[in-house]
Amino acid sequence: MTAEQNGGRVTLPAETGQETTVAEMARKWGADHIRDSDGTELSDELLALGYDIYSTVCVVRADQEWPKTHHEQLPRKFLMTNRVTATGDTVDIPLMERYFDEKYEIDSYTNPKKVWEVIDRSTGELVDAAQWEYLEDKGIVRVCDVVPYHVYTVNFMVLQIWDSTSMYNHMTNNWTTEHVVSMDPYYQETYDHLMNWFDNWIETHPHTSVVRLTTLAYHFAIDSGPGGTTVFRDWLGYTDTITPPALDDFEKEMGYRLRAEDIVDQGYYNATNRVPSKQYRDWMAFIHKFVVRFGKDLADRAHKAGKKTATFWGDHWAGMEPYSPLYQEIGIDINIGACGDGVSLRRVADAPGPQTSEVRLYPYFFPDVFKPGGDPLGESVRNWVKIRRAMLRNPVDRIGYGGYLSLAAKFPEFVGHVEDLCNQFRTIRMHSKGGESIKSAVKVAVLTAWGSLRSWVNDKGVGSKFGVQNESNLLECLAGLPVEISFISFDDIEAGGIPSDVNVIINNGEAGSAWSGGRHWANETVVTAIREWVDNGGSFLGVGGPSGFEHQGRFFQLSDVMGVERETGSSLSVPGLAFEVNTDHFVLQDNLGTLEFGTQASHVSVCMPGTSVLAASGKHVLMAVRACGKGRAAYMTGLPYGLQNARLLLRTLLWCANREDAVKAWHSTNLLTDCAAFVHSGCMAVINNVDSPQTTTIYDGNGVARECSLAPYEMTWFEL
Amino acid sequence: MTAEQNGGRVTLPAETGQETTVAEMARKWGADHIRDSDGTELSDELLALGYDIYSTVCVVRADQEWPKTHHEQLPRKFLMTNRVTATGDTVDIPLMERYFDEKYEIDSYTNPKKVWEVIDRSTGELVDAAQWEYLEDKGIVRVCDVVPYHVYTVNFMVLQIWDSTSMYNHMTNNWTTEHVVSMDPYYQETYDHLMNWFDNWIETHPHTSVVRLTTLAYHFAIDSGPGGTTVFRDWLGYTDTITPPALDDFEKEMGYRLRAEDIVDQGYYNATNRVPSKQYRDWMAFIHKFVVRFGKDLADRAHKAGKKTATFWGDHWAGMEPYSPLYQEIGIDINIGACGDGVSLRRVADAPGPQTSEVRLYPYFFPDVFKPGGDPLGESVRNWVKIRRAMLRNPVDRIGYGGYLSLAAKFPEFVGHVEDLCNQFRTIRMHSKGGESIKSAVKVAVLTAWGSLRSWVNDKGVGSKFGVQNESNLLECLAGLPVEISFISFDDIEAGGIPSDVNVIINNGEAGSAWSGGRHWANETVVTAIREWVDNGGSFLGVGGPSGFEHQGRFFQLSDVMGVERETGSSLSVPGLAFEVNTDHFVLQDNLGTLEFGTQASHVSVCMPGTSVLAASGKHVLMAVRACGKGRAAYMTGLPYGLQNARLLLRTLLWCANREDAVKAWHSTNLLTDCAAFVHSGCMAVINNVDSPQTTTIYDGNGVARECSLAPYEMTWFEL
Secondary structure, three states, rough: OOOOOOOOEEEEOOOOHHHHHHHHHHHHHHOOOOEEEOOOOOOOOOHHHOOOEEOOOOEHHHHOOOOHOHHOOOEEEEEEEEEEOOOOEEEEEEEOOOOOOOOEEEEEOOOHHHHHHEEOOOOOOEEOOHEEEEEOOOOOOEEEEOOOOOEEEEEEEEEEOOOOHHHHHHHHOOOOOOOOOOOOOOOHHHHHHHHHHHHHHHHOOOOOOOOEEEOOOOEEEEEOOOHOEEEEEEOOOOOOOOHHHHHHHHHHOOOOOOOOHHHHHOOOOOOOOOOOOOHHHHHHHHHHHHHHHHHHHHHHHHHHHOOEEEEEEEEEOOOOOOHEEEEEEEOOOOEEEEEEHHHHHHHEEEHOOOOOEEEEEOOEOOOOOOOOOOOOOOOHHHHHHHHHHHHHHOOOOOEEOOOOOOHHHOOHHHHHHHHHHHHHHHHHHHHOOOOOOOOOEEEEEEOOOOHHOOOOOOOOOOHHEEEEOOEEEEHHHHHHHEEEEEEEHHHHHHHHHHOOOOEEEEEEEEOOOOOOHHHHHHHHHHHHHHHHHHHOOOOOEEEEEEEEEEEEEEEEEHHHHEEEEEEOOOOOOOEEOOEEEEEOHHEEEEEEOOOOOOOOOOEEEEEOEEEEEEEEEOOOEEEEEEOOEEEEEEOOOOOOOOHHHHHHHHHHHHHHHHHHHHHOOOOOOOOOOOEEEHHOOEEEEEEEEEOOEEEEEOOOOOEEEEEEEEEOEEEEEEEE | OOOOOOOOOEEEEEEOOOHHHHHHHHHOOOOEEEEEOOOOOOOOOHOOOOEEEEEEOOHHHOOHHHHHHHHOOOEEEEEEEEEOOOOOEEEOOOOOOOOOOOOEEEEOOOOOOHHEEEOOOOOOOOOOOHHEEEEOOOOEEOOOOOOOOOOEEEEEEEEEOHHHHHHHHHHOOOOOOOOOOOOOOOOHHHHHHHHHHHHHHHOOOOOOOEEEEOOEEOEEEEOOOOOHHHHEEOOOOOOEEEEHHHHHHHHHHOOOOOOHHHHHHHHHOOOOOOOOOOHHHHHHHHHHHHHHHHHHHHHHHHHOOOEEEEEEEEEEEEEOOOHHHHHHHHHOEEEEEEEEHHHHHHHHHOOOOOOOOEEEEEEOOOOOOOOOOOOOOHHHHHHHHHHHHHHHHOOOEEEOOOEEEEHHOOHOOOOHHHHHHHHHHHHHHHHHHHOOOOOOOOOEEEEEOOHHHOOOOOOHHHHHHEEEEEEOOOHHHOOOOOEEEEEEEEHHHHHHOOOOOOOOEEEEEEEOOOOOOOHHOOOOHHHHHHHHHHHOOEEEEEEOOEEEEEOOOOOOOOOHHOOOOOOOOOOOOOEEOOOOOOOOHHHHHOOOOOOOOOOOOOOEEEEEOOOOOEEEEOOEEEEEEEOOOEEEEEOOOOOOOOHHHHHHHHHHHHHHHOOOHHHHHEEEEEOOOEEEEEEHHHHEEEEEEOOEEEEEEEOOOOOOOOEEEEOHHHHOEEOO
């Protein structure tokens, strides 16, 4: 079988003045859609070339005249000042010291006493509003009758006078154009204006086939410090969604008023890594409902004009929530997500709903990579190997690129590689018919504090801030495994128990984080449900700091299930149980001897008899497994991404699920390769994930073997 | 000057049947006292040799007949069972599964319903006593109406039917003698009996000059598991001090009843590393008062008979508390402590009160070290280098050994080395006249949750459980520095502020531990006091997890003072401030380029401007210093013991105290050497701490230099 010959399923960034290049690239890569990008426009000539046209529009930042006369309707946010130590009875707190004055302006429309908060950070107490005043001319809050040497902060409200993406473009690409300002559509007047503006835009864009909404209402969270440095960033954060009328409506709907501190969160700003509070989740749900209404209004207009709608999961995408059931009400036709690895591929591919799925691949055609000495080819190859592996489990419908095509055209090796990549993608899409490849008998549920709403979001650990190379990345391993995967939350289990079709619950992430679950592990309902379920035949795989929360003499709350416990300093003189490393276990077979758990110092000991240690560094347990009633459990101290570790994970899941028998079904023996069977279309792919030739034995679902040799990075297909 | 020629100040373990050896060793080592040891006795011939005689007596385990008829007055303790998961409505909890039945017997004298506790460890709730019953024949507690898959434990009371030290001797030295049983003197009947016994003992020991109490009433905490394995050990623990009448008296005196859980502490047993609870401290104080009364009764009897008293800080020493003011009431004449390093030397040397101070050096003459292939010489040399360094700051009055002299005599190199060691010690004692050497201008206070009660107790970290080689050990560095040292607690600061003569507060230990302080750092009174004091010219040195406790947006509560903050996962996307490493700072001068902070991964960033990073590993700050108002602060992520790090610590303390000018007073430039000036006796020691010849320049208090060459490990003396 050969690749789809006639091209298609590829979106190309076009650029006025580059018409010849566009045509040549479109032919080479088989592009059927062209798009504009930030900073590029499509000439009439391009529009006439006959491609489907994606037109990028970000409604809230499209009209730069409106904000000039409606300054009070700019988007807002709460910021927390630096922490200031009082040295006398009065303390002056500069509001903007930590922030970029080209981006933020102190909100002078809202009564500070109504929404700002002065907090004594030594005690956590709110300072009475009568004790402080805002001195506008000095840009400070002066607080009286303070306790000397207590630390004080102000939560205050700012207008956002420079759109974060516009600012990023200026900073990264040295743009000198006017600063773009976004508008807040929560104001009805602005809302109506933007709808009118959009009606007009639709009328004036007859060539547009797909309205590519980038995205909708509110930018994701980036706080900028002096000079434009980033002082906070959360791609999934809602801190840029604050608006006074919304705060009022929230109070009416929810029966309580959101405090600035509910958003500021001691300065942590409810970062996605944090176990979310009820208040923050309530606010998210409230804003999500508004964004869905706003989006539906836009999508309805586009559909009425015979155009499709796409959303790009980036920029103004706070409140979109593609994994929320409500998202379907918007009426989006194409989900587009940026994609650099298997996790981000699966984030788009696995999203629920009938939407066409499209990934925008890296590298983006921007001068930060496409510059003399840059290595766009290397970046793309590294990404593609991960993406392809995940795509063979669940393919997307389309791929595409963004940026300046003229930049990419200067790298002919990159251009040739993308041609091959596009052909490989179309081959996968053709043979898969858009369906998933067959899965093994195991269904896993990844348990986090966020659940499905944050499906396929990576569990960053503290090492990520310090540039650790070898961080645990279970999701990337998982993204390419032939198992069914869902994401569930503690609330899900509390409300409905453990889904009956799940075989293995994975709890993966650093203790205390949203990924591990933090305080949820002191919720006996959840812990008890899991314990009972495992005892009756379920299984639990803990990675990192699983079930980690200090409570009643245990740190790992499921230490009785996993058989291991982490030392946190309270039981230094309680020795762990003695162990010998069992290197013969089923899950360790078929490995190259280079297993890597991300650290040699887990500080984890065996605490229950019947625990089999599979890897250790001295007294530190790195991996252990344990039978637990009718069920099974496993622990790993970390799982950095690698083909070796992906295979280890697969075998661990099979063992946990008590399905060791399934190891040879739809299986490639050489762990540097993968296979994927699309039974519904009668064919099977085999891929080589490394840059050297490989041979492997492929088993079909009946265990019938077949030998296979592959060139470096080759993908080949068999009929079943 | 030469060493004291006439010997003395050395205690020798004697042994019946080894009279010739004793005489020879006593001559070689210059011993003036001889002693018996566990398992050895002194013959009439030995008693007649003319030495002062130390006679070891442990009153509570001296008479093995009494317990046979007073079984109900054996010492008791609370134990917690294993954690048992209920799988139905009823759960059976075996009481002794985790414990050694040769050591413990379930207490059948006390009504279980009165003192035992069944606890639901999933919720922390106490189970109603009506829900459970003790099935004595099965050795279990059966709990009804439990929540399936909750975890349950029983806190129960046992009699101790084998003394911990006796058991240790049996296990370590393969003793086969009868198991020794201790008695609990809290029972008045036993108390009176022991006093009578002691009166008789005094009468029958006319040769005894010094009654060496080993120690008094209650053994330190060692819990033994099946087969005699150690399942918990805390040399400073009070878990072996429980007795029903004491529980009753405690309730009368304190106004509340101590719960079993107050001692069991979720299974952590209030280990010294834990931040102590109020209830545990109350109990300690209560028992201490009793032990002082018991001890004074014994000491008075000894004194009346014209004998001196000594206590050995080991075995039954719970409740002694030599750093407590009340300890002085006992009337002890000689404090003896085991000593293997500078920290344990200082623990004895620095203890308050007029007592003669004696250290019992390692290795103990036992077959675990003194065996073919053993290296007693190596162990002694390694210890002595550390001990001597500390002894030159504050010498003790005597040294000694314990165990079987006949074993030591088989190692002639060891015997020769101890001869030199004894001479070195006597030389130090002679020149020091028992006084301290001169200190630099810095006075430090080490701040812990325990304060002075746990002076010179090492801050064990989680690594200690896993055999980490490179653990932080600031106290060992500190033990040999020419600075004044005190230990204070958070309670001290809360009650009385910071002592006016302190220059530097050191907070050293892993976050959450008693050494760092844990929840005390959320006490704004203390934090505020330190902040104000530093701002006004004090200084703070944080090592490990200083001021570490998650509270109001900060982990290091004094991050504003130190200028650094640890990432715990809540602010992954808040970058630290950029820094360059300053390698020219005063505190880094005079180092050999091999500074070692115990880890490369501190996860600590700069959070305040004006912070000067002195050492880093990539983005991980390993050491930083900062001016803070009129004061100064420094942070180190750890400080393993080494001569290099000791020097670093000295310079850091001088810098913190704003006394860089004092660096050349009473100073040896070569950091592999040390000097110590005993101004009151007009002489100065210089020591070489390493096994190669060294030269150094010595400065006196006026900065006058003098060159000095030293052989390996040499100690030499100058007149001032």
